[in-house]
Amino acid sequence: MLKIKNEEIKSAFYILIGSLLIALSVVLFFVPHNFTTGGTPGMAILLYHMTNLSIGSLIVLINIPLLIFGIKYLGKMFAIKTVITIILISSFTDFFTKFLDIDLLISNILVAAVFGGLVIGFGVGFIIKGNSSAGGSSVIAKIVCANSHLKASQIIFAIDALIVISSIYIFKDFEKAVLSVISIYVTAKAMDVVLTGALSTKVIHITTNEPELLSQKITENFGIYGTILNGSGIFKHENKTLIFLVLDVKKLRFLKQIIQECDKDAFMIVMEASEMLGRGH
DSSP states (O other): OHHHHHHHHHHHHHHHHHHHHHHHHIIIIIHHHTOOOSHHHHHHHHHHTTSSSOHHHHHHHHHHHHHHHHHHHHOHHHHHHHHHHHHHHHHHHHHHHHHOOOOOSOOOHHHHHHHHHHHHHHHHHHHHHTTOOOOTHHHHHHHHHHTSSOOHHHHHHHHHHHHHHHHHHHHOOHHHHHHHHHHHHHHHHHHHHHHHOOOOEEEEEEEOSOHHHHHHHHHHHHOOOOEEEEEEOSSTTOEEEEEEEEEEGGGHHHHHHHHHHHOTTOEEEEEEOOOOOSTTO
8 A cells, every 4th residue: 555655745846847858858958949859748839820829728729639538538537637737737827827927048959959959858757757648649549549650759759840840930930940850859869768768788689600709708807698599590590599688888999809719700789778677687
C-alpha cells in the first residue's frame, strides 16, 4: 500500500513539473518571438494569433472534443490524469502570461527555438513518466491508431508538419517555420533523455574467427561479459561467430585496438543503447 502511495506521489510530482515546464517554455520562448512548436502548445499558439482568446483557454478548447471522442481509447485513469494535466498546463500558461513580468529572456530567436524545444521536451517527458499525456496530438494518435494501421509516430509527425505549414501562413515567415522544425526536433531529443536517460553506452556486435581469444581479452581489459552467438552467413552458409556486448563509449577506441590485435578480419558494428534494464545495469 505504501509503495502504491509513493508511486502516486511521484506520478503527481512528474505531472506538476512537466506542466510547469511546458507553460514556462510557451510564455518565455515561443510567444515573445512569434513562432510555434508541435502538439497542443503549437496549435494554441497559432490560434492565439488568430483570436482574442488566451493560450491557456485555447489549450482546453482544443482538447475538450478530443477527450470526449478519445476517452474510450485512453482508459479511465489515463483520461483523468490527462484532464488534470491539461488544466494544469492551461492554468500555468495563463498565470505566467499575466503575472510573469519578464523582458525578452533570449533575444536570439534561434537560441530561443533550441531552449524552448528543450524545456518543452523535458516537460512532455516528465508528464509521460507520470503516466499521463498533454493531450492534443497524442490523443489524436491513439484514436487514429485504434482505427487504422498507422503508427502513433506517423500521426504525431503529420500533425506537427501541419502545424509548421500553418505557421508559414499565420506568421508570414518561412524562417520561423524552419525554427519551429528545429524546436520540434530538440523536443523529441529532450523527451528521449527524460524517458531513457542520457546513456553513454554503446551496443557492440563483433563477427570474428577468434571468439575465444577475443572474449578473453575483453574480459581481462574491461571486466565485462558479453554473449557469444553462433550462426551462418548468407553467402555459402559459412559458419559465423558473433560477440554481443555493451561498452562505455570512452572505451571504444581501446576495444578497436584489441580487435585488430586478435583478429584483423573481424567485423564490428557499433549501435546506440537507448535504454538498458537488468543485472549489471
